[in-house]
Structures are given as structure tokens and as C-alpha cells.
Amino acid sequence: MIPMEYFLALSAILFVIGAYGVLTKRNAIIVLMSIEIMLNAANINFVTFSSYFDDVAGQVFALFSIAVAAAEVAVGLAILLNLNRVRGTINLDEIHLLRW
């Protein structure tokens, strides 16, 4: 059996990659994709603990999380589509209307 630490390390690496993408990428779609990676890192954690502690709740939770993530991506993409229509760009550095 593969030790639990391997799964957790994989999850941590994915999370950090996602966070790096969110903080550095200028393209909003790539940021959205990075967020998905972070979410899935969390899902891996859920499933890992569920499996090792023999508790099905974690897996159920992961399924929920996938469904919610799908909805979130739909909303996010719709916003970006509109943004592109109105402002002609999805570069995050140029989108800073909500400020002082």
C-alpha cells in the first residue's frame, strides 16, 4: 500500500502550483484554471483521509466539491466572456475599476 504521505505531498505540490498560477498569471482564464488545480488538491486530501480512515464522508464531500467547482467555473467563464465583450480584454492588470 502506498503510504499516505505520498498522496499528501502530491496534494501540497498541486496546491502550491495552483497558488503560484493565481498570483502570477495575467490571463484571467489561466487564473481560473489555477484555482481548479487548488480545488483538486483539496479534493485529493479529502479522498486520501477518507480512504485511510475508512470513512465514506470524505469521498462524498469530494464529489460535492467537484459539482460546486463545475458551477463556479461556469459562472466565472460567463463573467470573463462579458468582461471581454465590454472592456475588450481579460488581462487582470487592466481590470481595476473597484478601487478608491
Added chain:
Amino acid sequence: MDIIDFAWLIPVLPLISFLIVGLFGKRMSEGGGYVAIIFSLASMVLSLLIAIPVLNGTYQGVYEQSVTWLVLSDEYKLDIGIYIDQLTALMLIVVSVISTLVVIYSIGYMDKEGERKPRYYAEISLFIGVMLGLILANNYLWLFIFWELVGLCSYLLIGFWNHKPSAASAAKKAFLVTRIGDIMFMIGIIILFTTFKTLNFSDLFAIQATGTDLELLTLATFFIFGGAIGKSAQFPLHDWLPDAMEGPTTVSALIHAATMVKAGVYLVARSYPLFVQCPETLLIVAIIGGVTAIFAASMALNNPNIKRVLAYSTISQLGYMILALGAGGYFFYYGNPADGYTAGMFHLMNHAFFKALLFLCAGSVIHAVGTEDMRLMGGLRKKMKITSFAMLIGALSISGIPILSGFWSKDEILAAVFETGEVNSIFLLLWLMGIVTAFMTAFYMFRLWFMTFAGKEGEASKHAHESPKVMTGPLVTLAIFAAFSGLAVLFGFGQVIYFGHPHHADAIEILTEVFTSPLTYLSIILAVLGVVLAYLVYCKKIISSDVFVSSPGTKRMHKLLLDRYGFTWGYNAFAEKLVYGFAKVVDKFDQKGIDGVVNGISNGIVGFGQRFRKVQNGMVQGYATVVVAGIVAILLILYITGVLG
């Protein structure tokens, strides 16, 4: 249920009238004047129904009705209620009868006021209500509340013609000057409350103070007397009363002669069980009274304004009452009967009648001639027969001519002061001042009467005519009271209104007592001399009135009296230099100091906000960076401190 259980209605009735006239007066005939008459009449009938049985002894002792009003703690409770004894009954009769007559008279006197009538009748109803409340109150707090309310009514009615600057400023002056007294009264009440933990008359009067309590009581009575000084226009807070004559004459008659200014005297009389324990206070009371009597009478000697003369006369007579109360209490302290108390209250009653009469007569004259300057009057006797005769009775009465009411009470006061001379010779000096005042009183009253009614017709008296019946009716009624109320002393006044022990003496004994005393003849002779001198100067003109201003010395004296001994100037200088100067300093401190600090703090915060809001730059990834950095920082801190293991 007895009729006395309805005593609370006495002040409530005029207050209902105040509401009705105040709200709907504009739609009523005479601006609600008739409503005011009906309610004050009802109040008077109720007062008489209650007061007469109390005075003739049907009700024994003190009637008290009271409920707890405020509970401050287990120890400190405040009540609201009524307290009726013989003194209350006497005041009830005086106030309710005179107010009713004055309201009736007002229908004639105020007939040209038009739209302002409802205001007048509403305010006068309010005054009657709160004055009766003041008399009936059973504790010092409610006495004080009503005390302030009568002051408010006085302010409103002095300033009734508020389009005249002089009336507006007189109202303000009356309010501010009496306020000095009111604050002293309040201090006195606070001392009583903290020392004895009650303000109810019945509890306080049962106390025999000793030691520290007695010292505090002396202080409290002194401050309470301060309230009386303000309200009853005693020296040195007397100067508001002559100015208060700017109000309508009916107001002067009711408030500034017959009732409100008596509140100070009433206060001292009501607090007598406290005062008689403090001879120091009583000595001050007597001295203030005596000084006021002669001081105010001197200013009445040469004033040309008919109402001002009466105002000074009022101050002087109030001084008599205060003097009598002081002397009576002082005498009582040394184990003698408190004759001065009976004499003072007797004079209060008589003075209320004859001074209200004199003021209403003056009002009738002013109504007819349209001026208050006596130099423009003269020869009105033939045109105004009823008024001149009524005023003659009033003048004879106040001068102390035998049989008329003023004679009896003034004589009793002087006798009481003289006998107190046995225990402290300062009272002999006060007696001397009193007797000189009696001479002055006779002189200035007849100067007034002769200048107004006798001699050649003056400029203003050409088109004069007698006042309508609604005005002369009250005059005649009051004249009857002014002539005969003094005879009450022969019918047992001293057995009803007394402090300590009643004065049991029948009519014959009193008459022999009065007419065998050389002092009586001295005061009669002085009064007659005063009348004769006035007759020679102002009627026959055998002695020219110029003798009073012929030499430089007398001329200066003349001017000094007209300038009221510089008191008005002194008040103004005090207010302008000292109070206004101090106010300016305080204002500067407020603007520079306090406002500076407050504005500085707010400016600092606004400036900080202006700069700090730039952090909010709209870059979402910037925020996310801060969040991540924050979490990492927190984790690091927790790791280093060992919480995470």
C-alpha cells in the same frame, strides 16, 4: 368624602382654563376671557368653601394628602401632595379672591388688545393655577417647581407687549434677577434634603436640630431666605420690580403686588418652624426687611411715574412683612410669643387687598388718560368719581389712618419690632426705620393722589372719562376689603394665624392695648403729618415742590433717588464688565481650546484615511498576495512559537 378632599381641584381648575383658552381662545368671545372668569370663580368658591372651615376651627390641625412621586432609594423619597393649615387657608382666600377680581377687571382693561387677548387670558389662568399650587404644595420640591412656574408667568406677562424693547428687557431682567434668588433657594433645598432626608413639611417641621444639623439648618434657612429675597424683591435684589411695571397694570396688580411677590413672605412664614431655630438667620431676615422698607420708600418720594411709585411702595411694604417675620421669630427664640408672625401675615392680607386696589385704580386712570406720567394728570377727581374715591380709601389704608386696614397691621408690626428691642437693641433701630418709612409712605401716597386727582386739569386729563362698570365693580369690591379687612384682628385673627401659642384676646382688650400705647399715637401723628405735607405741597401748593431741588445738595439727592441709588447702573456694570468679560474669556477658551482639540482630532483622522485608502487599488491579485503572505506569516509564527508542534 369631605369637601376638603377636593382641594387638589383648586389649582387644577385654572390650569384647565389655561388649556382651553390657550388652544381655542381665538374662536371665543373676548378671547376666552369669560372662560377664564368662570374657572377662576369656580376655583375661588372651592377655596372659600375649604378655607373658611379651616379658619373657623371646623377642621382641627393640618390636613394632608400625599402620594409617593419618585423613589430615589430606600432613604430618599419624594412626594407630591397638598398641605392645608390656617396659613394655607389665608393665602388661598387672598389669592383666589384677588385673582378673580383682576380677571373680571381685565375684560375692561384689555379690551383694545384684539388678537393678543387669548394669550393674556391663557397666561393669567396659568399663573393663577400655579400660584394656588405653590400655596398648597406639601413639600419643598413642589413648592420650588411652582415657584419657578410663577416666575415663568411673571416673565411672560411682563413681556406681554414684547414689541416694546423696554418691556422685553424688563421681562428678561425680572427673570434673571429672581433667578439669583431661585438658585439660593435650590441650594437650601438640597442642604435640607441631604441633611434630613426628606422635604415634606410635616416631617421637617417636627425636627429639633442640634449640633452639626443645627449649623446646616442655619445655612439652609439662610439660602431659603435668599429665594425669598429674589421673589419678594428685597434689598439687594429689588431692582427688577420697578421695571416689571412695563407689563399691563392688571398684571402688576395681581402678580407684582398682591400674589407672586408675596410668595417670598409666604416661604419664610411656611418655613417658620425651621427659621425659629436659627436666630442668626432671623436677624438677617429682620435687617434685610427693615432696610428694604426705608430704602424703597425713599425712592417712591419723587418718582413721576404712577406705577413706579406703587412698585416702590410694594417693595417697601414687603420689607415690613419680612421685618415683622424676622422680629417675631427672634422674639420667639428667646421664649416670648411670636407676635411678629401674626402681624406679618396680617399685613400680607391687608396689603394684598389695598395694593391690588391701588394698582387697579392706577390702571383705571391710565386707561382713561393714556399715560403713566403723573405730571400730565391732575384734576381727575370730578371726571372719575368712583376711581378717585376707591383710590383715596387705598391711600388712607396704606398710610395707616385709623380704622382702615393698613393701620391695624402696620401698628402691630411696629409694636412687634419694638418689643423685640428688649432682647436685641438692633430692633430699636429697625423700629425707627419702620416709623420713618410710615411717614414717607403717607407722604408719597398722598403726593400720588393729589397729583393725579386734585388741582388743575393736566394735559392728559382733558378727554378722560370714568371706566366701564366691569372695571369699577372690582374696584368697589376691593375698596370694601381694603377698608374693613383690618377689623379681622378684632374678630380673632390672632387666634387663627399664629405661631407657637394663639393670641387669646377679645376685641375690647385689643382696642385698649392699641389705643393706650404711645407708639400708636406716634405712628398716627407721623402718618397725618405726611398727608398734610403732601397736601400743602401738591394740592394747595403753599410750599412749592421746588424746595426739594433748590440747593445743590437736595438736587443731587433728587437725582440719586431717580437713579435708584445707582442700582440699575451697578447691575449693568456688573453684567457688562464682569459677567460679559468672563463670558468672553470662556468663549475664547471654547473656540480655541476645546474646539481646537476636537477639530484637530477629526482632521488627523480624515487625513490618515485619505492616505490609507490608496492601499485599496483594485488589483485582485495584489489582495490575493497579501492573503497568502498573511497565512504564511501566521503559520510561521505558530511554528516558531511551538503551537504547531
